[in-house]
Amino acid sequence: MAVIDPWGAGAITNYDHVFKEFGLKPFPSEWNARFKSPLFRRNVVIAHRDFDKVIARIGAKKPFAQLTGIASSGPYHLGHKVDVDLFLALKKAGAKCFFCVADLDGYLSRPDEKIPSLATAQKWAIENVKDLLALGLEPSDIYVQSNYKKEYYAFAFSLSKKMTMNTFEGIYGHLDMGKIGANFLQYADILHPQLPAFAGKMPCVTGIGLDQDPHARAARDIAKRLDVGIELPAFFYFRHQSGLKEGAKMSASEPDTAIFLSDSPEAAAKKISRAFTGGRNTVDEHRKLGGDLSVDKVYELLLFHHPDDKLLESVAKDFSSGQMLSSEMKKIAQDYFGAWLKEHQKKARSFESQAKKIVLG
């Protein structure tokens, strides 16, 4: 297993002080086996808060819930697919599903130049929902912030009484009004599955990146003050897939750093061919020293998205030993993602009218 985990057990210790400071616990590797998912097997999930409650519910075959959300402010890329794949893994493990298509958040937390109106965010939401359905979510797993039940909205507004300005400023620093609105929606997203009008009180978990922990702390702080009895929301923390360029984050605003779910196989192949790799300067050097897996963005792509453990293991071995060149690994990725994108886009197109109905009602 260590072979196909470029971060290794050692890398996690780098997070130790972060975990301690914020009260996170390392995600025990024995939990990974509970989820039939390459992402868990490949140690993508690194930390948690109260996830042991979820494990206990799975063990006792009792219900639990999960909430994940993505702001609708542009097209999905492969980084978003990781959120969805993790969500699907917990669904398979029995979670009651709440996938939030956050169009209001997309509108409120992005500048007007990018998202000038809620209608723009809703247009993106339709594209996003097509992707979600093509990735394997069912319509009943999904809700859209601007098109939901009254109990959700009343709850979101109610929460504003449960946090002081001081706490808010302490967690986020200075924030504009739109972000306050977006954040209270986010707390409602995380907490509402446990209301009587939804799944009812039960452990409810949300998967996020470490950078989003302030929202988790805020949501847990609010949950403690609620008069409706709910469990503190649980969280698991996963590594973000990085961008295709050296050191870059995968970002919708820098299209070359990400492969979008709407990219043509040709466009994706081009991005892969230009990706930063761990290959050496010359073929001779590469054969002699072997490639550096730990910085290789193409390998990371495969690690996050290729379903075949065996293939991944042999790529890792062959590239590290110098037997496989970067160009060869790129070819594997281009072939895999080319076929995958074609198939995905065909599915996504077929969900057009269903997505419109889900977003606009």
Add this chain to the structure above:
Amino acid sequence: MAVIDPWGAGAITNYDHVFKEFGLKPFPSEWNARFKSPLFRRNVVIAHRDFDKVIARIGAKKPFAQLTGIASSGPYHLGHKVDVDLFLALKKAGAKCFFCVADLDGYLSRPDEKIPSLATAQKWAIENVKDLLALGLEPSDIYVQSNYKKEYYAFAFSLSKKMTMNTFEGIYGHLDMGKIGANFLQYADILHPQLPAFAGKMPCVTGIGLDQDPHARAARDIAKRLDVGIELPAFFYFRHQSGLKEGAKMSASEPDTAIFLSDSPEAAAKKISRAFTGGRNTVDEHRKLGGDLSVDKVYELLLFHHPDDKLLESVAKDFSSGQMLSSEMKKIAQDYFGAWLKEHQKKARSFESQAKKIVLG
């Protein structure tokens, strides 16, 4: 007319500097005739913003809308009835009606000791809606903040992008988070009737007290920044009925200052008997000097609520001249409100199940 207007034309000039500072215009007395209502005839409405647009629409027999709201945080008293009577007068003049039962506002803007949960505010909302129906509103005139259309909530959240913290602090000073939530709901209340999902773009007016003008300015400021085309909201400003004690406001938290719509005729009679009057210290003095109408709380009660202009005029004349004693005016008020309360409460009781349906859905 001057006789039954204790404030007189002179008193209004006291507001002149307030009007100028905030850009309000005095409400021209010739407009009062457009509304078949004692409150308009008795000069209760004193100022406006853009109400000329409403007058023009009435003249052209074109549609206009009105929005009024009362926070649900306790029982209605006669002061609230003034809001409702003004609303009914504009309804008679052709307004499309949006009467907001503000239960979320009631919860968010009141301390937890008073309104510990949204459920508490909703319990008051049911009582309030019973009163509204008994006062003459129809179910279709009423909406409840926690039980409304998704377009309203999406709009309320969207508005948070249209106001900066600085503007907000400039208008209100420091505010807690709950009040921010309550205020954005209030802006949505004032502006939403003009959205396509509701009445559509047209002049829309809200009646408020002068002390609520900050909300009017904020709502107009936001309206200017919206990408959906709407008219700036119009406002009219009416005098608040004062409390029954000397100098006191009518207040639900000081029960002796107000007659509640749920008070028994006996309780109301007692409050009236203890009200502050403009009667003189002795009967002789009263006969000689006449009563002082301008401070008489019983007369104010009649002025705001007794439908009979002739009776009011003769009470004013006889009391001012000293012919009528305070005890005699009190008897008139006790008889009138006693019968009115009995009849009102009978009606209100009959609306119990309808009110529950309106509030809880």
